Each structure stands twice: as C-alpha cells, then as structure tokens.
Amino acid sequence: MIELIIDKRTRDLGGGFEVGRVLPFAKRRMVGPFIFFDQMGPVDFAPGIPRALDVRPHPHIGLSTVTYLYSGALTHRDSLGFKQEIRPGAVNWMTAGKGITHSERLEFARMNGAHMHGIQAWVALPAEAEETDPGFWHHAADSLPVWTEAGLRGRMIAGAAEGLDAGVKVNSPLFYMHWDMDAGASRGVPADYPERAVYVTTGSAEVDGQVLNAGQMAVLGKGDARVTAREPSTVMVLGGEPVGERFIFWNFVSSSKARLEQAKEDWKQGRMKLPEGDTDDFTPMPEG
Numbered sequence: 041m042i043e044l045i046i047d048k049r050t051r052d053l054g055g056g057f058e059v060g061r062v063l064p065f066a067k068r069r070m071v072g073p074f075i076f077f078d079q080m081g082p083v084d085f086a087p088g089i090p091r092a093l094d095v096r097p098h099p100h101i102g103l104s105t106v107t108y109l110y111s112g113a114l115t116h117r118d119s120l121g122f123k124q125e126i127r128p129g130a131v132n133w134m135t136a137g138k139g140i141t142h143s144e145r146l147e148f149a150r151m152n153g154a155h156m157h158g159i160q161a162w163v164a165l166p167a168e169a170e171e172t173d174p175g176f177w178h179h180a181a182d183s184l185p186v187w188t189e190a191g192l193r194g195r196m197i198a199g200a201a202e203g204l205d206a207g208v209k210v211n212s213p214l215f216y217m218h219w220d221m222d223a224g225a226s227r228g229v230p231a232d233y234p235e236r237a238v239y240v241t242t243g244s245a246e247v248d249g250q251v252l253n254a255g256q257m258a259v260l261g262k263g264d265a266r267v268t269a270r271e272p273s274t275v276m277v278l279g280g281e282p283v284g285e286r287f288i289f290w291n292f293v294s295s296s297k298a299r300l301e302q303a304k305e306d307w308k309q310g311r312m313k314l315p316e317g318d319t320d321d322f323t324p325m326p327e328g
Contacts, residue, residue, distance in 0.1 A: 041261040042247060044068055048079055048255040057093045057146075058083075059160075062239065062257045064288060071259060072235040072280025073212050075103065075293060076162030079241060079255070081112070083156050085149040095144040098323040099312045100136035101303045102170045102286075102293040104211065107132040108197055108218070109158035110241070110274065113148035117315035122176040128158075129181030131197055133208050137165065139306070140174035143318045159241070159276060161216070164286045167295050169211045177209055184208075191225030191269070194218065199280065201230035214280030221245070221269035229265040229277055236260045236279030243273025290326055 044067060048060030063070065063077040085093070097117075107114065107126055114126040118134065119141040125148065126132050134142060148154055165172070185196040185204045194217055198208040201215035215230055221243070229236055238247055239257040246268045247258045260279075267275060286293050292303045306312050307325055314322060 041263055041265070042250055042258045043261045044259040045250075045252070046257045046259065048257075051078075057095065060255055068259055070164065070282065070286065071237040071278060072214055072233060073163045073166075073283045074161055074214070074237075074278055074280070075164045075286055075288065076160075077239065077257070078160045079158075080160060081155075081157040085146060085154050085156055087149075087151065087153045089146060089150050091145075091150075094146050096321050096323045097141050097143040097314045097318055098291050099139065099141045099303070099307050100134075100291045100293075101139050101299070102136060102165055102295075104133055104135045104163045104165065106161045106163060106198060106216065107144070107158065108160075112154040112156035112158065115145040115147040116142060116176075117145070117318045118142035118176055119313040119315050120174060120176055121316045123317070124176070124178050127181070129184070129195065131179040131184060131206070131208055132176070133179070133198065134176045135165070135172065135174055135209075135211070137169065137172035137174045139303070139312055141312050141314055141322075143315050145318075161278070162293065163210070163212075163214065164283050164293050166212045166283045170294060170299075172211075175209075179206070179208055189227070191222035192227055193220045201232045212281055212283055215278065217277040219267075219275040219277060221267075221273045221275055223269055223271045226266060226268040229260065229267060230279075231264065233279045233281060234262070235282055236265070236277070238265070238267055239276040239278070241274040241276060244270045245273050245275060246270060
C-alpha cells in the first residue's frame with residue numbers, strides 16, 4: 041500500500057549544480073531515519089568546468105551523510121583529514137555527530153569531463169548518538185553485498201535486510217538498496233522495518249499496481265509491497281526504524297532547536313574547522 045508519492049523538486053546547491061530534492065517534504069519529513077534524499081544529475085560536465093560548480097566546504101551536525109554514485113566521481117575532503125575520491129558503486133558514510141565540515145569537489149570532471157549521476161542521503165542520528173565524535177568510512181564497491189535474480193541486479197548499500205548486511209557502520213536499524221531492473225522484473229520490498237520507501241531514479245515501475253515515474257518516491261504503508269519494472273529501471277529501496285522528531289536548519293539536524301542555534305553560532309564565529317587542504321572558500325550560511 042502506498043501512503044504518499046513525492047516528486048523531486050529542483051534545488052541549486054550554489055554555483056549552478058542542480059539536484060532533485062525528495063526528502064524532506066512538507067507532508068513527510070522522514071522515512072525511518074532517512075531525513076534527506078537528493079538525486080544528483082544526470083548531467084554531463086565538460087573538461088574545464090568552473091570551481092563554482094563544486095560543493096564548497098560546509099558544516100554538519102546530528103546526522104550521517106551517505107554518498108552513492110551511479111557514474112562520475114567526487115573528491116571528498118573533511119575536517120578530520122580524510123581525502124577520498126568517490127567512485128560509482130562505493131559507499132562513503134560520514135557521521136557528523138557533534139560537528140564536522142567537508143567539501144565535495146568535481147576534480148575528476150574538471151580534468152576529464154564526466155557524466156555525473158548519484159544520490160546523497162542523510163540519516164538522522166538517534167538521540168544518544170547526536171553528539172558522538174565525527175567519523176568517515178569508505179566502502180569500495182566490491183566490498184558490498186551484491187546479488188542477481190530474475191531480471192534484477194542488487195546491491196546492499198547500508199544496513200541489513202533479508203539476511204544481507206552491508207557491513208557499513210550505522211547508528212540505528214535501517215536498510216538501503218540499489219536495484220537495476222530489466223523490463224518486467226518484479227520483486228517484493230523487504231518487510232523487516234516499519235517505514236519504507238521506493239524511489240525510481242531512471243525508467244518507470246509499478247508499485248502495487250500504481251505507476252511510479254523517474255524522480256518519484258513512493259512512501260509505503262504496512263504490509264507487502266511489490267515493485268515491477270515497466271522498462272529498464274534503476275530503483276532505490278530504503279527504510280528503517282524511526283528515531284523521533286528532528287529539526288533541520290540548512291545542513292544541521294538535531295532533536296533540539298537550541299542545539300541548532302548553537303551550531304549556527306559556531307559556524308558564524310569560525311569555530312568549526314575547515315577541511316584540510318580546502319580552506320580557500322566555504323559555503324555561507326543562509327539568512328533566516
């Protein structure tokens with residue numbers, strides 16, 4: 041049963057790099073602990089693109105970011121000193137906890153050109169982990185569980201479901217899958233968790249008989265749910281246990297509005313260290 045269908049909305053990350061934002065949505069802020077879901081691209085970048093298109097250094101608290109690419113590459117740098125080129129099929133899990141800054145640069149595309157396409161999600165931390173120490177973990181594509189079945193190739197990106205475990209460090213029960221489906225392929229959505237959603241990145245699919253086009257997310261109710269591809273399609277399936285109400289301002293997530301105010305002031309006053317080797321510019325905090 042589908043509770044709600046959410047269409048992606050275009051947002052500019054600054055400098056002209058546009059994304060399709062799905063979560064948060066006015067009528068549905070979260071799915072399990074997933075509080076943010078952006079589709080990046082698809083977009084073709086020619087060699088020599090300006091640095092203005094990069095995602096410049098910016099801060100986070102109270103969440104984990106999950107960056108996952110279908111194509112292209114991003115260069116991650118953070119205030120812990122990690123530098124990592126993100127490639128298709130790999131998982132880059134960054135836990136902000138009490139505070140971290142990072143950048144995502146289009147260095148590969150600037151040198152070589154690239155077809156950029158991917159998803160960035162945020163996972164809200166449970167209350168007891170909101171002020172944990174920050175950390176960064178890279179999981180190569182060949183380290184993640186993959187499987188094939190009739191007309192479908194799947195990868196477990198994070199969390200656990202149906203006996204598969206991605207081995208990615210998570211802070212609350214969740215699952216996150218990537219399915220590449222041939223036309224006519226059909227599969228049930230894992231029923232391990234109370235909150236679940238299906239997102240069609242490319243192609244189109246039927247979810248319990250209702251058509252879902254590219255750029256649409258179906259938030260599911262309780263009970264069995266089945267996805268059937270109407271054409272070759274890329275589908276993301278996600279969900280988990282809810283962690284409670286969360287407040288968002290810009291890149292900050294917290295169960296406390298007072299904590300958001302503290303984070304704002306910390307960023308304004310320069311108390312959050314910038315990524316090593318990436319201190320020339322940064323993303324200004326929006327007004328309001």
